[in-house]
Amino acid sequence: MAKEENNLMDKIESLCKRRGFVFPGSEIYGGLANSWDYGPLGVELKNNIKNLWWKRFVQQRDDMVGIDAALIMNPKVWQASGHLENFSDPLVECKKCHHRFREDLLEDKKKCPDCKGELMDAKQFNLMLKTFLGSTEDDANVVYFRPETAQAMFVDFKNVLDTTRRKLPFGIAQIGKAFRNEITPGNFIFRTREFEQMEIEYFIKEKGWENVFEYWRNEMQLWMTEELGLDKNSIHELDVPDGERAHYSKKTIDFEFDFPFGRKELYGLAYRTDFDLKNHFKEAQYEDSETKEKIYPHVVEPTFGVDRSILAVLCNSYKEEDGRIFLKLNPKLAPYKVAVSCLKKNDEKLVSKAEEIYHELKKEFYANFDNRGNAGKYYGSQDEIGTPYCIMVDFQTLEDNTVTVRDRDTTKQERIKADELLNFLKNELI
Numbered sequence: 001m002a003k004e005e006n007n008l009m010d011k012i013e014s015l016c017k018r019r020g021f022v023f024p025g026s027e028i029y030g031g032l033a034n035s036w037d038y039g040p041l042g043v044e045l046k047n048n049i050k051n052l053w054w055k056r057f058v059q060q061r062d063d064m065v066g067i068d069a070a071l072i073m074n075p076k077v078w079q080a081s082g083h084l085e086n087f088s089d090p091l092v093e094c095k096k097c098h099h100r101f102r103e104d105l106l107e108d109k110k111k112c113p114d115c116k117g118e119l120m121d122a123k124q125f126n127l128m129l130k131t132f133l134g135s136t137e138d139d140a141n142v143v144y145f146r147p148e149t150a151q152a153m154f155v156d157f158k159n160v161l162d163t164t165r166r167k168l169p170f171g172i173a174q175i176g177k178a179f180r181n182e183i184t185p186g187n188f189i190f191r192t193r194e195f196e197q198m199e200i201e202y203f204i205k206e207k208g209w210e211n212v213f214e215y216w217r218n219e220m221q222l223w224m225t226e227e228l229g230l231d232k233n234s235i236h237e238l239d240v241p242d243g244e245r246a247h248y249s250k251k252t253i254d255f256e257f258d259f260p261f262g263r264k265e266l267y268g269l270a271y272r273t274d275f276d277l278k279n280h281f282k283e284a285q286y287e288d289s290e291t292k293e294k295i296y297p298h299v300v301e302p303t304f305g306v307d308r309s310i311l312a313v314l315c316n317s318y319k320e321e322d323g324r325i326f327l328k329l330n331p332k333l334a335p336y337k338v339a340v341s342c343l344k345k346n347d348e349k350l351v352s353k354a355e356e357i358y359h360e361l362k363k364e365f366y367a368n369f370d371n372r373g374n375a376g377k378y379y380g381s382q383d384e385i386g387t388p389y390c391i392m393v394d395f396q397t398l399e400d401n402t403v404t405v406r407d408r409d410t411t412k413q414e415r416i417k418a419d420e421l422l423n424f425l426k427n428e429l430i
Ligand code: ATP
Pocket: 148, 180, 182, 189, 190, 191, 192, 193, 194, 195, 196, 197, 265, 266, 267, 268, 303, 304, 305, 306, 307, 308
């Protein structure tokens, strides 16, 4: 890996920690391998992404409903879905240093990448995270944390159908945590053992599935470019060949993103056929309105990783220009939409005017108040966390009730009337 690329990840990780986006998990106890906590700004960025997604794919559509299911499901779910049998990665161990690796991710499958020692034969390692439910730790109480949110949409299919009277095509969406005992987690929040997914199971008739697949492929592209603001040239589609797809899939496209550590999967789109519903339900549940026949709908599944979305957005928006660092975030994603400060921190009139403006704006937008009375540090600090607009109250404000508004991307400032700030921001941000 080129030094420069490594450097960018170091810079992003350090900014995340310094400014409260992402902290190492359990840090005061020495951490817990590859676990991360979202801090005060990270949780805002994350919620903004999840809320935008929910609004776009659930609330603004007529053909989608949402659910929020339990993380731990009856183990029979994982029997039926094939996860207990098939959800595994090939694990290899070095005979010399005993480090373990995912064989399919190794360039040289014969030699240990750490000590060049000989590798043992690969064995399948199941990624399901096990625990016990109840007061006795025996086999009858073994349960699994869900490795994907998808299965709940299938298991709840009949309940959703009975309560919403949907007709094909329609989708069920869910945002939630998933757990995988990954062999080699790493690259900051790219691959962790606990992560969050935003998934849609879109139920259709078998005939014409190719068109639905194509439709979602386009929708996913639009989400990445329009909402996340990712550079189109950094996104690549990989048509996953036969033999490499998940056990249930007839066609899969991986959307890959050029992360600083290489081109890696960001999202996936899979045609799951009627595999899941057939495995979970002995009888077909859906009645075709034309033929009155009971059928098993087929499924197209667009799946989006929340944490990988955040990492892609951070990598895409991190800029160093003319000696300043700024996050060129889509304003919809920015943790704070606006910040307010005043020129002198000890001038009562200035401070109280700035506070008045801040409280007014805060009713509409998540806003930040900076009372350090240092314009350079104020702008630098808001740039680094991607705040689109910075307001400055100065002595002229006290005379004519105007303030300066500074644009994060251009650093240009314009004077506008304090009374017009709300409208100005609504125009720019919504
Ligand atoms: P990979 O090949 O990188 O292991 P996958 O193909 O197994 O990923 P899927 O099962 O398709 O991943 O999961 C759907 C989405 O969930 C992925 O596109 C990704 O955004 C996210 N995801 C999967 N595993 C992880 C993980 N360990 N950490 C963070 N996000 C993940």
